[in-house]
Amino acid sequence: MAPVKNGRVLFNEVPTGHPVPGRTTVYDDSQTIDPDTVPLNGGFLVKTLVISIDPYIRGKMSWLYVIGQPISNYGVGVVLRSEDPAFKPGDHVYSGDFLCQEYIVVNSASKFRVLENKEKLPWSVYVGVCGMPGQTAHHAWREFAHAPKGKVAFVSSGAGPVGATVIQLAKQDGLKVIASAGSDEKVEFMKSIGADVAFNYKKEKTVDVLQREGPINIYWDNVGGETFEAALNAAATGARFIECGMISGYNGEAPYLVKNLMLIVVKELQVSGFVITSLHAKHLEDFYRDIPPAVARGEIKYLEERRFGLEHIGEALLDTLTGRIKGKGVIVVAQE
Amino acid sequence: MAPVKNGRVLFNEVPTGHPVPGRTTVYDDSQTIDPDTVPLNGGFLVKTLVISIDPYIRGKMSWLYVIGQPISNYGVGVVLRSEDPAFKPGDHVYSGDFLCQEYIVVNSASKFRVLENKEKLPWSVYVGVCGMPGQTAHHAWREFAHAPKGKVAFVSSGAGPVGATVIQLAKQDGLKVIASAGSDEKVEFMKSIGADVAFNYKKEKTVDVLQREGPINIYWDNVGGETFEAALNAAATGARFIECGMISGYNGEAPYLVKNLMLIVVKELQVSGFVITSLHAKHLEDFYRDIPPAVARGEIKYLEERRFGLEHIGEALLDTLTGRIKGKGVIVVAQE
Secondary structure (H helix, E strand, O other), X not given: OOOEEOOEEEEOOOOOOOOOEOOOEEEEOOOEEOXXXXXXXXXXXXXXXXXXXXXXXXXXXXXXXXXXXXXXXXXEEEEEXXXXXXXXXXXXXXXXXXXXXXXXXXXXXXXXXXXXXXXXXXXXXXXXXXXXHHHHHHHHHHHHHOOOOOOEEEEOOOOOHHHHHHHHHHHHOOOEEEEEEOOHHHHHHHHHOOOOEEEEOOOOOHHHHHHHHOOEEEEEEOOOHHHHHHHHHHEEEEEEEEEOOOHHHOOOOOOOOOOOOHHHHHOOOEEEEXXXXXXXXXXXXXXXXXXXXXXXXXXXXXXXXXXXXXXXXXXXXXXXXXXXXXXEEEEEOOOO | OOOEEOOEEEEOOOOOOOOOEOOOEEEEOOOEEOOOOOOOOOOEEEEEEEXXXXXXXXXXXXXXXXXXXXXEEEEEEEEEEEOOOOOOOOOEEEEEEEEOEOEEEEOOHHHEEEOOOOOOOOHHHHHOOOOHHHHHHHHHHHHHHOOOOOOEEEEOOOOOHHHHHHHHHHHHOOOEEEEEEOOHHXXXXXXXXXXXXXEEOOOOOHHHHHHHHOOEEEEEEOOOHHHHHHHHHHEEEEEEEEEOOOHHHOOOOOOOOOOOOHHHHHOXXXXXXXXXXXXXXXXXXXXXXXXXXXXXXXXXXOOEEEEEOHHXXXXXXXXXXXXXXXXXXXXXXXXX
């Protein structure tokens, strides 16, 4: 095989607010690679199939990515050649350290997992409901929720891949679920996956909906700020707040300042922050045992928006951060 | 015995900021009582010995006390007469519902506990380190701290009756203890009870001290606001925040608004609010078994400021809220 283009997405500039496609990141197709001859040095060569687009890529722009180097995120690819006995050509591999480029020589095998995919799900699902977002929902719900049937959960960003999975896990546990998102289309989706009360926070005030439908025993927080404040107001005594993210403060805007933190004391709240990697040891094998089959049976549904080509990463990220993506954002880099 | 004066402290007006002695509460000595003949209706007559002065009295002014009626708080008294077989004349009783008056006919026996006091401690101690403040420290430290030896705890308001007990429990567990208070005299007291690092937050910025002495694994929060923000900055991954109170917001001032709540997520913090009454069932009998003997042996020390006479309650409360009381504030109402 002759050398082929190896397109990459390079980090170009630390953004101050929202990332600017073409400026914060740039697509570069100046490099080539010969898949047949590129030295592997004991590693393996992967052809990238899908790259995940997630809000926390914005966070990594502040502390992880190096100017001039490819950005990285969760992805799935197929092994083309290998000198590592644990990875065979044809294996599909998953990692959170996928470089955003078409071909990758991997020498950090410990960060890659071979996906079995007995259920023959689309590979993109493995960066969504069967990947990190699904794991986030699954692990933290199992770790922190402990809510008996009939209690009330409130899920913010309920149409995103994490929130949508949380809604369905909460319904499976027999809870009443209130869920918010920023468009009527997302509201319809949240209803379709079982939310008892779904609302568009741009049309109806969160504090009013929770006043009417609460008090709440669980708050799954994806957004922080004013929504967190409304959840504090509506919390029942002993409610648990699962702090997954505070997207409202991700883009360098002045964060909304919460005025009622005292309610943490008087309502005896348990507020738990978490980072998914710390929960894998306890919950990851359960996840791979339980969730992909449930997705295959249609018991856990998902919504995905695919875009095609690495050159669209910048725009897809911006659309994710501003709520213009429906469901899980995925870049399809190549077909097999 | 002829009728005697039954002085009372009446709630007169809901304060907007700090309570104003003589206006928020007024001392009234217009009533009399005849201890020998007052009808008991199956209850018992108590002579009040000590009344506790605590910051949360300010809170009760907003939701509990009734204009024109006596205020109430924790206290200890001696039973003079009784028609209730569970309470005998000469018994010393403790309750959180002590009316602030010299003599009380009690018909809510379930809210009163007979104190054994085998250790012959001063009765005032039973509204301090052996009463609700000590219970607050004990119960929540046992419930939430779970910190192995060598870890670092930060205690705000470390010279108050709760904070001082927390410092000593943390030292008994082998932790390094950082403690803050608002005067040099309080700093000396905190050092005398074992704090490894004690500082006056009016002279040295909390954020600077924690930067130097942290990161912290436990934050015992009595104050909230800017101190909470500094503790978030200095928190180690997985740190536990024990949210006992946020005194900085008690007096109707605009609360300081915390800007870094996102750190709850990224540092995987466990933030636990609590109300002492919810923890009694699990911890109260351990408390009475362990703490009074430890106090009698001098293993747990305390600092107490006694003032004499119910008419000084308003001023004592104001001094407690503004940090002008040294240690636990107590009103001695009568000697036996």
